[in-house]
Amino acid sequence: MKSILVTGGAGFIGTNFVYFMASKGYSLRVLDKLTYAGGKDNLEPLMAAGKVDFVVGDICDAGIVKKSLSGIDAVVHFAAESHNTRSETDPGLFYNTNVDGTRVMLEESFTAGVKKFIHISTDEVYGSIVDGYFAENDKKLGDSQATSAYSKSKSQADDLAIEFGRSYPVIVLRPTNNFGPWQYPEKALPRWITNILSGSKIPLWGEGLQVRDWLFAPITSQCIEFLLQKGEAGNAYNVAANHNPEITNRKAAEWICELLGVSSDEWIEFIPDPRPNHDFRYALNVDKISQLGFKPAVDPFNQFRDTVEWYKSNTAWWKKRKEEAESIYKQ
């Protein structure tokens, strides 16, 4: 498994993964369409050092996918439209990329004879849970548990990957919400950090009591490498931090204020929830991946600190993305 094709490698988790794998000496090719969420600039140092081969292209285009698969041992498939809020105004794009693009990737990969295919799914395929934790078998076929066009499209893509996994070496990974460097500032944590860095308050939806099980993207990268080596084909795995106590959005916003040295009373503004039906709590059971031997390092406050420091040190990176990211909340 030395030669890896990474789809969506110029996006947030993909970029973290490519840096992690490059540091381990893997041979890497990225296939990315470079949508608003993809940044070739993320990977320039690695490309300049000859550590990554970059192909600009669409995963829905079987011709470019076929060419990208030449000489590849394994595929890690991140490419997707990933933002819930955007999926409300353009669901067709989400179905094309996330469902049909995944179908093309699966079909072409096994025609080309790849030895392992890791499909990056999400905890959102299970929907929200009031108490307790979803285990892998709690995902039913179909998209009825998912609640947005984004999560429904990811649920159908997950089903496709599971279906291919009956005949081919496919592994499905369902991570919880990720955070860390290179996350586009439309998403909650980088939006809040960059708001404060540019003098605006954190707009906290509702009472801020929603629960997300924040997983640091470098840990997700370790998990994927672990599955490339030890994951059993035909299986789905959850991965989560399982924070104890759980981290509400309000707590996350307060930590960001603390790390940036501002008063949370003054810098958090509670606003009516613009997506009032959005999922309240995600929580995953991780027994299956733990038993296989993967246990994530859970140190949320320090991982939040590293993330805040990254945005403080990479002002040019987020400033050129901030205006576009904010524009979707003004529609």
Ligand SMILES: NC(=O)c1ccc[n+]([C@@H]2O[C@H](COP(=O)([O-])OP(=O)(O)OC[C@H]3O[C@@H](n4cnc5c(N)ncnc54)[C@H](O)[C@@H]3O)[C@@H](O)[C@H]2O)c1
């Ligand atoms: N961010 C999270 O918290 C999280 C949590 C669980 C699962 N996931 C999943 O992980 C994956 C990566 O998420 P992310 O947050 O890094 O997303 P992202 O939006 O930051 O990056 C997506 C990347 O895919 C590329 N892309 C989009 N459409 C494409 C197409 N048609 N062809 C080729 N490339 C295309 C974009 O240019 C971008 O580089 C997604 O599949 C997402 O569903 C994300």
